[in-house]
Structure formats: structure tokens, C-alpha cells
Amino acid sequence: MRILTGVQPSGKLHIGNYFGAMKPIISFQDKGESFVFIANYHALTTVHNREQLLADTLDVGLDFLACGLDPERTVFFRQSDVPEVQELAWLLSILTPMGLLERCHSYKDKLAKGMSATHGLFSYPVLMAADILLYQSDLVPVGKDQKQHLEVTRDLAIKFNNEFGEVFRIPEPYIPEEVAVVPGVDGQKMSKSYGNTIELFGNQKETKARIMRIVTDCKALEDPKDPATCNVFALYKLFASPEQRAEMEANYRGGNYGYGTAKKALYELFMQTFEPFRARREELVKNLDYVEEVFRKGAERARAAASVTLTKARCAVGLQQR
Ligand code: ADP
Numbered sequence: 366m367r368i369l370t371g372v373q374p375s376g377k378l379h380i381g382n383y384f385g386a387m388k389p390i391i392s393f394q395d396k397g398e399s400f401v402f403i404a405n406y407h408a409l410t411t412v413h414n415r416e417q418l419l420a421d422t423l424d425v426g427l428d429f430l431a432c433g434l435d436p437e438r439t440v441f442f443r444q445s446d447v448p449e450v451q452e453l454a455w456l457l458s459i460l461t462p463m464g465l466l467e468r469c470h471s472y473k474d475k476l477a478k479g480m481s482a483t484h485g486l487f488s489y490p491v492l493m494a495a496d497i498l499l500y501q502s503d504l505v506p507v508g509k510d511q512k513q514h515l516e517v518t519r520d521l522a523i524k525f526n527n528e529f530g531e532v533f534r535i536p537e538p539y540i541p542e543e544v545a546v547v548p549g550v551d552g553q554k555m556s557k558s559y560g561n562t563i564e565l566f567g568n569q570k571e572t573k574a575r576i577m578r579i580v581t582d583c584k585a586l587e588d589p590k591d592p593a594t595c596n597v598f599a600l601y602k603l604f605a606s607p608e609q610r611a612e613m614e615a616n617y618r619g620g621n622y623g624y625g626t627a628k629k630a631l632y633e634l635f636m637q638t639f640e641p642f643r644a645r646r647e648e649l650v651k652n653l654d655y656v657e658e659v660f661r662k663g664a665e666r667a668r669a670a671a672s673v674t675l676t677k678a679r680c681a682v683g684l685q686q687r
């Protein structure tokens with residue numbers, strides 16, 4: 366069983382990324398073969414600043430290693446260190462109906478936010494399909510927002526296999542229901558682009574201030590409250606043990622429990638959970654040569670897997686003799 370996911374280096378990672386993508390793949394390390402990459406080609410669709418892209422790419426690397434990604438067990442690499450993916454994207458693009466891409470919500474959302482309709486943004490899902498298919502991935506942990514891109518990937522893989530012969534494994538998305546959408550401090554989906562995130566390794570004072578700003582309803586202190594509709598609880602339960610969760614639920618339902626107290630409990634549990642990661646990250650920052658070495662080895666292993674698939678695909682379409 367091979368598991369793969371990619372994360373764009375387009376800003377500081379937040380707890381939506383952690384629960385939606387990082388934690389599931391890190392916990393899979395023991396169960397199968399996992400591949401994780403930093404999607405810097407994809408980030409170029411929105412980040413046009415070299416210093417920022419380089420810094421964000423390194424930050425994502427540090428964040429994953431700090432949060433427990435083990436580069437011995439997981440093939441961890443930068444997308445652009447395996448340029449083979451671009452060739453596969455081309456082979457897939459010759460089969461990609463325009464209409465399929467025109468229907469992609471993520472593309473339409475980006476345009477609605479005022480981004481220019483570039484070819485890169487439009488063909489983003491084709492490159493993503495290439496990422497997934499190049500490594501013959503079985504399972505792709507992603508947040509709910511990426512589900513459609515996985516459907517595009519499956520469509521393209523099936524089309525290619527039908528037209529040119531069996532080359533690709535058909536991947537399945539893995540979308541943990543509990544954390545399908547982690548809410549941000551304003552109650553919308555937590556996302557870098559909405560400015561509503563709680564960063565994994567942000568400044569502690571700022572983190573606390575953000576948590577204290579989480580939007581709630583305006584029930585009075587003495588009123589019983591509904592955990593199921595509360596943003597604070599939605600975040601708390603991601604960190605909490607079953608006992609902590611049950612206790613907080615009882616507090617909500619019992620009344621005389623204010624949102625301020627719940628927010629403080631959330632802050633404390635967040636800090637406690639991330640403390641070991643924070644300490645490890647500080648060590649890694651002092652040893653960037655090690656991080657570079659991790660990327661170098663990761664790229665080597667990724668390229669070995671990539672070249673097997675790419676050769677099959679090239680042979681299948683007639684670019685190369687079998
Ligand atoms: P952002 O929306 O902040 O730009 P990305 O689109 O780069 O985040 O997402 C990186 C990974 O984290 C993807 O797998 C995505 O689905 C997941 N993810 C991002 N935000 C959330 C969220 N709020 N809830 C669950 N998963 C998320």
C-alpha cells in the first residue's frame with residue numbers, strides 16, 4: 366500500500382493542514398510506504414517571489430520533520446527535484462478534456478478571489494494528477510477541498526489506461542471525516558488565503574490572541590451551550606483525549622461554563638501537544654545541512670520510483686521503444 370500527499374509551500378502551515386494532511390500521513394508511516402512532497406511547482410501558480418518561495422519551502426520541510434515525519438520511513442522530497450512529473454503532466458494533458466478542468470471548484474474559487482486565469486492555474490489539477498500517478502499511489506490523504514482533484518486524477522488514469530494500456534494504479538482519496546474541514550477562527554474553513562488560521566509554530570502571544578478571538582455565539586455564561594455547533598469545541602476535540610472531550614462536552618451542556626474558559630483550555634492543550642514539536646523544530650533550524658541532506662536523499666528515492674512509471678508511460682504512448 367503506497368500513500369502519497371503533497372503540501373504547497375504557500376504560507377505558514379496551520380492546524381487545518383496538520384489535521385487534514387500532516388497527521389494522517391505521519392501516522393501511516395508505520396502501516397505502508399509513504400511519500401510526502403512539498404508542492405513548490407504548484408505554489409508557483411500563486412507565489413511569485415523567489416525569496417518567499419525558497420523560505421516557505423524550507424519551512425514546510427522543517428514543519429514536517431518537527432511534527433514527526435521520519436525521512437527514513439517516508440520518502441520526503443521537493444516536487445521540483447523530480448522534474449519527471451512535468452513530462453507526465455504533459456502526457457496526461459493530451460487526454461484532459463477542457464470541460465473537466467473548467468468544472469473544478471478550486472479554479473473557479475481562485476478566479477472569484479481575483480486571481481488571473483493563467484494556464485498554470487487552469488492546468489493545476491493535471492499536474493496534481495501527475496504527482497499522484499507518477500508514484501503509483503494507492504491512497505491520497507487530503508482535505509475535503511481536494512476531493513474533486515482526486516476525481517480528476519482517477520478519470521485521467523482510467524482514460525490513459527483504456528487508451529494506451531495499463532500503466533497507472535487508480536488512487537483513492539483518504540478524507541478523515543472527523544477533520545474533513547477544520548474551522549478557522551472566523552468559523553469558515555481554516556485556510557492561509559482567508560487569514561483565519563492558527564499557525565503550528567506561530568508566535569505564542571499571537572497564537573493565544575487568535576484563539577481568544579475565535580467566533581462563538583453570544584450565549585450568556587450561565588446558559589447551556591451546544592458543543593456540536595461551536596468552533597472552539599470543533600478545534601478542541603481535535604487535540605483532546607476521549608476523556609477530555611467528554612469532560613468539555615459535559616461542561617458545555619451543564620451551563621455556567623464560558624467560551625473564554627473553553628478557549629483557554631484549547632490554547633493550553635494546543636501548546637502542550639505542540640511543545641515537543643516546537644523544541645525539535647528549534648534543533649532542526651540549527652542544522653539546515655541535515656534538512657538539505659534529507660531532501661537530497663528523498664529526491665533520489667522519489668526519482669527512482671518516478672522513472673519506472675515514466676518509462677512505462679513513454680513506451681505506452683510511443684515516445685520510446687519498449
Ligand atoms: P490552505 O487552504 O491553507 O491554502 P492548502 O490548500 O495548502 O491549505 O492545503 C494543504 C493540505 O491541508 C491539503 O491536503 C488540504 O486539503 C489540507 N487542509 C487545508 N486546510 C484544511 C482545513 N481547514 N481542514 C482540513 N484540511 C485542510
Ligand code: TRP
Nearest residue numbers: 370371372373404407493496497
Ligand atoms: N493541491 C494540493 C493542495 O493545495 C497540494 C497537492 C499538489 C497535492 N499535488 C498533490 C496533494 C498530490 C495530494 C497529492 O492542498
